[in-house]
Amino acid sequence: MKKPYLKTENLSVGYQGIPLIQEIELSLSKGEIVTLIGPNGAGKSTILKSISKQLRLISGQVLFEDISIKNLSEKELARKTAIVFTERLSPDLITAGEVVALGRYPYTNGLGIQKEEDKRKVEEAMQLVQITDLAEREFSRLSDGQKQRVLLARAICQEPDLLLLDEPTSYLDVKYKLEFFSVLQQMTRQKKIGVLMSLHELDLAERISDKILCVKGDRIGRFGTPEEIFREGFIGQLYDIDHGSFEEQNGFVELERVTGQSEVFIIAGNHTGSFVFRELQRRGIPFSTGILSENDLDYPAAKALANKVIAGEAYEDFSEADYARAEEEMRSCGSLICCQRQFGTHNRLNQKLLEAAKAAGIPVSYRAEQEDNR
Numbered sequence: 001m002k003k004p005y006l007k008t009e010n011l012s013v014g015y016q017g018i019p020l021i022q023e024i025e026l027s028l029s030k031g032e033i034v035t036l037i038g039p040n041g042a043g044k045s046t047i048l049k050s051i052s053k054q055l056r057l058i059s060g061q062v063l064f065e066d067i068s069i070k071n072l073s074e075k076e077l078a079r080k081t082a083i084v085f086t087e088r089l090s091p092d093l094i095t096a097g098e099v100v101a102l103g104r105y106p107y108t109n110g111l112g113i114q115k116e117e118d119k120r121k122v123e124e125a126m127q128l129v130q131i132t133d134l135a136e137r138e139f140s141r142l143s144d145g146q147k148q149r150v151l152l153a154r155a156i157c158q159e160p161d162l163l164l165l166d167e168p169t170s171y172l173d174v175k176y177k178l179e180f181f182s183v184l185q186q187m188t189r190q191k192k193i194g195v196l197m198s199l200h201e202l203d204l205a206e207r208i209s210d211k212i213l214c215v216k217g218d219r220i221g222r223f224g225t226p227e228e229i230f231r232e233g234f235i236g237q238l239y240d241i242d243h244g245s246f247e248e249q250n251g252f253v254e255l256e257r258v259t260g261q262s263e264v265f266i267i268a269g270n271h272t273g274s275f276v277f278r279e280l281q282r283r284g285i286p287f288s289t290g291i292l293s294e295n296d297l298d299y300p301a302a303k304a305l306a307n308k309v310i311a312g313e314a315y316e317d318f319s320e321a322d323y324a325r326a327e328e329e330m331r332s333c334g335s336l337i338c339c340q341r342q343f344g345t346h347n348r349l350n351q352k353l354l355e356a357a358k359a360a361g362i363p364v365s366y367r368a369e370q371e372d373n374r
């Protein structure tokens with residue numbers, strides 16, 4: 001096992017001597033990305049601030065390669081860690097390029113005089129996050145997303161062993177979010193730096209993190225790999241989600257299900273139904289659906305949004321028992337929407353369901369793309 005670069009031992013963090021979170025046991029090796037997730041106000045920033053020595057520890061230890069941060073000077077710590085806390089820095093009358101250059105401060109002689117090498121590193125960092133064209137602009141007049149990228153460039157040219165980032169992508173659009181994470185992955189793979197950050201974007205946290213630390217209440221909920229965290233409804237419990245749901249398999253959220261007697265039965269499958277489910281949810285219409293395999297692409301949205309899902313076992317053909325339940329539910333709904341474009345041997349019982357609805361005079365409608373084919 002790799003020796004951790006950063007380790008906390010029985011750490012308690014908080015304010016004015018009062019612990020907010022206790023017994024934090026966290027470890028991070030070089031080349032690893034560890035993400036803190038948890039509800040608003042849980043203490044993610046407090047942990048990051050404590051590790052970066054901006055907050056006094058209540059008790060316990062923070063160790064960098066077995067050296068306690070208590071024994072590291074500010075300059076020593078600045079050569080090891082770079083911090084991106086967006087809210088901390090909002091200087092007036094300073095350009096974006098000058099903000100980035102502050103990252104080289106720990107390497108200058110104390111007067112802030114830069115050598116050629118420092119200038120090159122500043123330039124490279126700006127190119128990496130694509131802010132060269134912002135270099136002469138006043139920092140305080142940049143958009144929040146542009147500021148975030150400037151602060152990231154500052155951290156990169158600081159050449160740290162560990163990057164501490166507090167919600168680094170909250171203001172970035174989807175293109176820059178993805179670019180940001182690819183820069184982060186390059187840095188961890190090539191330069192072998194470690195990254196400890198807080199994120200609210202759970203889908204991204206699941207994809208980028210080697211390990212995730214869940215912060216809630218006065219103790220750490222779980223610390224483990226994404227596979228260990230994103231399962232068994234743990235995310236819903238961590239955030240106390242009760243209006244809607246978070247789908248752990250794919251990182252999607254769904255709004256709150258519409259309850260009441262289902263007014264329509266949906267025949268769906270292979271991602272033909274999810275948009276219809278969401279449209280009905282927006283219109284406040286309760287519905288049921290089936291027969292859907294438990295491994296169908298529409299199944300997660302169905303489970304989150306439908307009043308009742310008639311589900312068939314994964315990898316198995318639908319059974320006559322599944323059919324009987326579906327027909328009963330379809331009749332009780334009193335109307336049917338068919339989203340399926342094709343029927344084959346696997347879903348022939350859904351075709352039988354459609355024929356049964358027509359034979360019983362139950363109103364049937366088709367999604368627009370199917371109407372042309374009728």
Ligand SMILES: Nc1ncnc2c1ncn2[C@@H]1O[C@H](COP(=O)(O)OP(=O)(O)OP(=O)(O)O)[C@@H](O)[C@H]1O
Nearest residue numbers: 015020038039040041042043044045046047198215
């Ligand atoms: N300077 C302070 N003095 C006292 N309490 C504080 C101080 N700063 C933050 N807190 C409190 O500590 C708790 C944790 O705050 P923190 O900012 O660490 O949460 P967070 O998990 O980062 O939240 P968010 O996701 O909303 O950014 C909150 O209840 C907050 O009000």
